[in-house]
Amino acid sequence: xxxxxxxxxxxxxxxxxxxxxxxxxxxxxxxxxxxxxxxxxxxxxxxxxxxxxxxxxxxxxxxxxxxxxxxxxxxxxxxxxxxxxxxxxxxxxxxxxxxxxxxxxxxxxxxxxxxxxxxxxxxxxxxxxxxxxxxxxxxxxxxxxxxxxxxxxxxxxxxxxxxxxxxxxxxxxxxxxxxxxxxxxxxxxxxxxxxxxxxxxxxxxxxxxxxxxxxxxxxxxxxxxxxxxxxxxxxxxxxxxxxxxxxxxxxxxxxxxxxxxxxxxxxxxxxxxxxxxxxxxxxxxxxxxxxxxxx
Amino acid sequence: xxxxxxxxxxxxxxxxxxxxxxxxxxxxxxxxxxxxxxxxxxxxxxxxxxxxxxxxxxxxxxxxxxxxxxxxxxxxxxxxxxxxxxxxxxxxxxxxxxxxxxxxxxxxxxxxxxxxxxxxxxxxxxxxxxxxxxxxxxxxxxxxxxxxxxxxxxxxxxxxxxxxxxxxxxxxxxxxxxxxxxxxxxxxxxxxxxxxxxxxxxxxxxxxxxxxxxxxxxxxxxxxxxxxxxxxxxxxxxxxxxxxxxxxxxxxxxxxxxxxxxxxxxxxxxxxxxxxxxxxxxxxxxxxxxxxxxxxxxxxxxxxxxxxxx
Numbered sequence: 230x231x232x233x234x235x236x237x238x239x240x241x242x243x244x245x246x247x248x249x250x251x252x253x254x255x256x257x258x259x260x261x262x263x264x265x266x267x268x269x270x271x272x273x274x275x276x277x278x279x280x281x282x283x284x285x286x287x288x289x290x291x292x293x294x295x296x297x298x299x300x301x302x303x304x305x306x307x308x309x310x311x312x313x314x315x316x317x318x319x320x321x322x323x324x325x326x327x328x329x330x331x332x333x334x335x336x337x338x339x340x341x342x343x344x345x346x347x348x349x350x351x352x353x354x355x356x357x358x359x360x361x362x363x364x365x366x367x368x369x370x371x372x373x374x375x376x377x378x379x380x381x382x383x384x385x386x387x388x389x390x391x392x393x394x395x396x397x398x399x400x401x402x403x404x405x406x407x408x409x410x411x412x413x414x415x416x417x418x419x420x421x422x423x424x425x426x427x428x429x430x431x432x433x434x435x436x437x438x439x440x441x442x443x444x445x446x447x448x449x450x451x452x453x454x455x456x457x458x459x460x461x462x463x464x465x466x467x468x469x470x471x472x473x474x475x476x477x478x479x480x481x482x483x484x485x486x487x488x489x490x491x492x493x494x495x496x497x498x499x500x501x502x503x504x505x506x507x508x509x510x511x512x513x514x515x516x517x518x519x520x521x522x523x524x
Numbered sequence: 525x526x527x528x529x530x531x532x533x534x535x536x537x538x539x540x541x542x543x544x545x546x547x548x549x550x551x552x553x554x555x556x557x558x559x560x561x562x563x564x565x566x567x568x569x570x571x572x573x574x575x576x577x578x579x580x581x582x583x584x585x586x587x588x589x590x591x592x593x594x595x596x597x598x599x600x601x602x603x604x605x606x607x608x609x610x611x612x613x614x615x616x617x618x619x620x621x622x623x624x625x626x627x628x629x630x631x632x633x634x635x636x637x638x639x640x641x642x643x644x645x646x647x648x649x650x651x652x653x654x655x656x657x658x659x660x661x662x663x664x665x666x667x668x669x670x671x672x673x674x675x676x677x678x679x680x681x682x683x684x685x686x687x688x689x690x691x692x693x694x695x696x697x698x699x700x701x702x703x704x705x706x707x708x709x710x711x712x713x714x715x716x717x718x719x720x721x722x723x724x725x726x727x728x729x730x731x732x733x734x735x736x737x738x739x740x741x742x743x744x745x746x747x748x749x750x751x752x753x754x755x756x757x758x759x760x761x762x763x764x765x766x767x768x769x770x771x772x773x774x775x776x777x778x779x780x781x782x783x784x785x786x787x788x789x790x791x792x793x794x795x796x797x798x799x800x801x802x803x804x805x806x807x808x809x810x811x812x813x814x815x816x817x818x819x820x821x822x823x824x825x826x827x828x829x830x831x832x833x834x
Contacts, residue, residue, distance in 0.1 A: 272627045323811060329627055330573050331810050334767060337760060338806025345800035461756060465635040468628060498646060505639035509620055512632065516623040 236494055242373035244490040250379055250448065252486020253386035254280075256479045257441040258463045260390055261434035263472040264397075267410040268430045269321065271332025277460025278343040279435045281453060283309050283442025285347060288356050288451045298361035298447075306439040313435025317428045340457065347453035355450025382444050389440065390479045397475060406430065465508045471521020481519060538681055547673040548745070551680045553785040555742040558687045560765040560777030562734030565691050567763070568772035569700060570727045571707030575630045576617070576637025577735050577762050580610040582754030583640060584736030585743035589656035590649050592744075599662045599670060603683075603740045610736020611729050613640075618728030622721055625710075634756060641754045655750030659743055676745065683741050687734050692774065694730060703727055735762075757799075764802055767809050770816025779818055 232238055258276060265273045273279075286305035290296040296304065316339065324331045360378045367376040397403035409416040409423050417423045442455075449455055470481030485504050493500040511519065541550055559581055566572045584606035591602035621632045644650045651657075661670040670676045694700055705713040706720050713720050743749045752758065761784060769780025784802070791798045813820050 266627075272631065320807065320811060327814075330630065331814065333573070333627060333630055334763065335807055335810040337763075338803040338810065341760070341799050341803030341806065343803075345796045345803060349796040349800065457756070461634055461638045464631040465638075468624070468631050468635065501642040501645075502639045505635050505642075508632070508635055512620045512623050 234495070239373050241491075241494055244494045245487060246373075246375070246379055246383075246490075247493070248487040248490020249383050249483065250486070251489060252483035253383050254441050254445060254459065254482075255463055255466045255486050256390055256482025257386050257437055257444075258459065259467045259470065259472075259478045259482050260393060260475060261437035262463065262467055263475065263478045264393075264437075265431055265434040266472050268406065268413075268427055269317075269325075269332065270329045271321065271324075271336070272329070272464075273431075273434065274333055274336035274460070275316070275339045275343065276336075276434070276438050276463070277456030277458075278340040279309050279313060279438040279456070280442040280445070280459065281347065281456035282312065282343065283439030284358070284446040284451045284455060285351075285442075285453075286439065287443040287446045288358050291358070298359075298443075302440070302443050305443045306436040309439030309442070310432040310436030314428050314432035316435075317431040321431065322424070322427075340460075344453055344457060351453060353452065353454055355452035358446040358451050360447040378447055382448065385444060386441070389437070390475075393437070394475050394479070462504055465504050467518075469504075469508050469511045469518060471518025473518070473521045477520025539678075542674050542677045547677045549785070549789060551677055551745045552742070553782045554680050554684045555738050555745060556762070556765060556785055557778040557781035558684045558741070559735055559738035559762050560769070560781045561688055561691050561774075562731045562738060563762045564766045564771055564777040565694065565703075565727060565731045565734070567766055568776070569695055569707065570703045570724060572622075572724065572728070573630045573763070574621070574633040574728075574731070575756070575759050575763065576633035576635075576640075577732075578754050578756065578758035579617070579637035579640040580614055580732040580735040581739035581742075581758060581762075582644065582749070582751075583613060584610040584739040585749040585753050586644065586650050586656060587736075588740035588743045589659045589749035592659045592662055593656060594649075597662075598666050599664055599744055602662070603737065603744075606740030606743075607733050607736045610739070611733035614729040614732020614736075615725070618725045618732070622724045622728065634759065637754070637759055638756060641751070641756070644751060644754050650749070650751075653751065655748055656743075657748055659747045659749065661744050661747065670744065680741055680745060683737065687737055688774075688778075690730075690734065694727075695774070699723070699726075761802070764806055766816075768805060768816055770819035770822075773816070773818045773822065776816050776818035780816065783817070 258280060262273060262276055265271065265276075283305050286308045287298070287301040290301045290304060291298075320335060320339075321332060324335060364378040364381050367374050368380075369375075395403075397406060405416065405421055406426065409421070409426055413423050445455065466482055466485055467478070469485065470477050472478065485507065488507070489500060489503055492503045499506070559577070563574065563577050566574050587609040588599075588602045588606040591597050591605045592599065595602075597605075617633065617636050620636065621629050624632055645652055661676065663669050664679060668675060668679075670679055695703075702713065702718050702720075702723050705716075705718070706723060710720055739753060742753070765780035765784045766777045767780070768783060769778065770776030787801060788798055791801065809816065815823060
């Protein structure tokens with residue numbers, strides 16, 4: 230059997246794929262965080278909770294209404310997005326003129342409430358979610374076995390990131406959004422409804438997190454703790470990449486996922502801390518982050 | 525002298541408290557109060573929100589636990605080891621974290637603390653999920669056994685008073701003035717010739733060391749050092765205590781810690797409802813009274829005085 234540095238190639242490829250999948254989630258989540266940060270100037274601590282809500286929404290849609298994976302892929306992010314917009318309208322809006330730290334504290338509190346409620350209701354053991362029938366099974370690529378669903382997750386995340394990038398960089402709405410990020414009051418003077426835009430952006434960021442949650446549901450068990458487990462890593466990813474550019478967030482997300490996967494192969498003890506170590510190094514070498522603008 | 529009377533009453537109440545209230549509860553509250561006071565030195569007086577203070581609190585409790593069980597030293601030496609460990613970690617983390625400002629600072633400290641959590645999960649001396657159990661309390665200075673609850677309480681009270689005195693001294697000194705200047709307007713403090721980075725780092729190390737003192741004392745009180753103490757949830761708790769009590773006030777974090785610990789004890793059987801309630805308190809405080817209990821009380825008192833005068 231082929232091997233690299235004494236590691237069987239199939240094992241290496243398997244971990245690489247797992248790394249890519251984790252990286253896909255890091256990318257989608259940090260993309261949403263960066264979008265929200267750009268316009269609202271807050272770090273959305275509830276992002277992990279919203280990711281978890283997406284997974285639970287898919288699971289509940291299936292178990293209560295019998296609505297399957299494909300419709301859930303649209304409906305669950307919508308639910309989370311509407312929830313996000315309600316949060317922005319009723320709470321975050323009141324903090325707009327204050328120190329951005331208050332936004333962090335508020336969303337942290339929200340995350341505790343959401344996670345606590347789901348734990349209270351569903352426990353911490355996790356609920357299984359079936360891989361949809363069209364994506365079951367796998368392909369033999371010769372050097373490795375590729376479970377189709379995992380390939381789909383990577384592909385779908387790439388498409389989502391690319392679509393978001395096009396929407397923001399190449400459309401008129403995106404141009405307005407970028408302008409509002411730079412100077413909201415000026416854009417408002419041109420007759421653009423900036424408050425509506427802020428609500429929509431927060432909703433969209435939350436929906437992205439929800440979508441990542443649906444994608445994650447068949448891979449990891451649907452678990453109330455899944456959000457807080459991933460959000461801290463995503464924060465480190467955001468610090469490493471900087472929140473200046475969309476492509477930067479996506480690249481950093483995927484890249485760090487792959488590095489984490491490789492660490493699992495070559496030095497498993499460090500696999501849970503490697504991203505934080507990289508963050509420390511980046512802070513020493515380039516404090517503004519790899520793609521960040523110096524402040 | 526009005527002040528002296530108030531101070532005397534406070535001391536008398538603190539000394540008499542264990543005869544009226546369950547000492548373990550008091551000691552837990554005092555440990556967390558010291559933790560919150562140390563944390564407030566950063567948030568309230570320097571304007572830095574650290575979301576990773578559990579790392580110092582928890583690591584010191586592990587060091588104290590290890591020193592007491594494996595090295596068999598006296599408790600004051602074990603505490604010293606815990607404080608030094610927390611302070612050194614604070615130096616490293618602070619050096620990294622102050623390279624970024626505001627919201628990034630919070631994220632960096634949170635991420636570094638999570639790294640410590642994973643380290644403690646795997647390192648052999650922490651005993652992973654079990655934690656260090658049955659930590660002996662030993663004899664203070666090799667003379668005074670700390671196992672008797674009231675003796676232990678007075679020891680914890682003394683540690684708490686020492687920690688608060690250090691923070692009080694730091695805040696009411698030229699050093700504290702500079703910290704407040706940094707909080708209000710860092711570029712201006714820089715332009716006045718202050719090396720703001722040095723001040724921030726020093727404040728961070730001081731805060732981390734005192735958080736370690738609190739964590740180490742807690743390990744002695746509960747005879748246990750566990751993963752809970754290094755978990756991000758504990759970092760969130762200390763933020764909640766300070767926010768609820770009133771950041772930037774001396775008494776606020778103490779009041780906040782007592783309230784939060786009281787809630788925890790009251791709803792100990794209700795499991796996840798404690799977390800939900802804590803989250804709700806966060807939301808309510810941020811939306812409705814950002815100055816916290818003590819801050820709002822002081823405001824109300826001053827308004828009343830102004831009305832009476834005018």
